[in-house]
Amino acid sequence: xxxxxxxxxxxxxxxxxxxxxxxxxxxxxxxxxxxxxxxxxxxxxxxxxxxxxxxxxxxxxxxxxxxxxxxxxxxxxxxxxxxxxxxxxxxxxxxxxxxxxxxxxxxxxxxxxxxxxxxxxxxxxxxxxxxxxxxxxxxxxxxxxxxxxxxxxxxxxxxxxxxxxxxxxx
Numbered sequence: 098x099x100x101x102x103x104x105x106x107x108x109x110x111x112x113x114x115x116x117x118x119x120x121x122x123x124x125x126x127x128x129x130x131x132x133x134x135x136x137x138x139x140x141x142x143x144x145x146x147x148x149x150x151x152x153x154x155x156x157x158x159x160x161x162x163x164x165x166x167x168x169x170x171x172x173x174x175x176x177x178x179x180x181x182x183x184x185x186x187x188x189x190x191x192x193x194x195x196x197x198x199x200x201x202x203x204x205x206x207x208x209x210x211x212x213x214x215x216x217x218x219x220x221x222x223x224x225x226x227x228x229x230x231x232x233x234x235x236x237x238x239x240x241x242x243x244x245x246x247x248x249x250x251x252x253x254x255x256x257x258x259x260x261x262x263x264x265x266x267x
Contacts, residue, residue: 150229169249
């Protein structure tokens with residue numbers, strides 16, 4: 098079984114700073130280093146993936162929109178590498194921060210058990226979790242408050258809710 102909180106620390110250490118400013122990336126790096134140290138010292142609370150989630154076959158690469166994530170359901174394969182087009186959220190985010198310069202604003206679905214979080218430096222954040230066998234979840238957060246959540250299945254929605262509680266999202 099995979100503890101999602103631990104995988105988040107690992108994933109953040111690899112990917113943060115791609116589209117973020119140096120100031121935000123530097124402060125996040127300090128947080129990640131402290132978070133990894135804490136995870137290594139004791140059992141961190143986390144949401145556990147269903148058995149078999151990390152050995153799923155890969156899904157064909159596809160592009161989803163937040164409003165169509167629920168159509169995926171329980172995919173029966175790993176959605177890692179597929180994308181979520183976030184252009185429909187453009188009015189709520191600084192797209193230049195979230196997307197590559199001149200490119201379509203999208204997020205790549207991380208590995209099963211991994212959490213990807215991307216913010217705009219103004220308190221708004223998208224938090225995505227690949228729940229493996231249960232699909233994916235995506236949350237829009239504004240200054241620690243949940244604005245919207247999308248999930249591919251009821252179980253993914255429940256897991257996303259549990260994870261958001263652990264993150265302190267209200």
